Amino acid sequence: AQTVTQSQPEMSVQEAETVTLSCTYDTSESDYYLFWYKQPPSRQMILVIRQEAYKQQNATENRFSVNFQKAAKSFSLKISDSQLGDAAMYFCAFFSSGTYKYIFGTGTRLKVLA
């Protein structure tokens, strides 16, 4: 069965500092997609970053970047120059091209300290 594991239920980071959120997944497939979603306290989920498994280059979106290690099945999110608005729940998600389903991790609550 495919699984997504976020081992850090909660993380804290000082404003302007860098933080890395961990995500590991388990699959026997080679064609899949990985995502990081942000869910602020207002509850509207927002896509942060997306990575296609066939691409070796790590995806980046402004202050957000990933470290995609396909062999290790690891997909961590790095947030640079953290801002108060980054405080939210962050979900790692896996999409299987075989089963055509999403699987989400349990989330990491990120607190940003002023």
Place this chain on the structure above:
Amino acid sequence: KAGVTQTPRYLIKTRGQQVTLSCSPISGHRSVSWYQQTPGQGLQFLFEYFSETQRNKGNFPGRFSGRQFSNSRSEMNVSTLELGDSALYLCASSVDRAFDEQYFGPGTRLTVT
């Protein structure tokens, strides 16, 4: 461009009743997915619709059903409500494929008493 809208935002129902939730995707989006979010189980995929057809479904009992209309609007229905169905139900739309960028609605908070 208007975002994904979900109605109603809050619902309180009694065990045994049924409920229908509605989702209007972003204009031009043809894929609509539904998710259940609970503190215990996290975020779980319910089903995805594309061009009025259910393209895939998660591991939920048959009490959970959905449909999509020709204008891509989607509804999900839960029959014979149980206490465990209390959750935030999220709808997300994307242009064509479920693995395209998904835009989420604000959710419908369902409480079953």
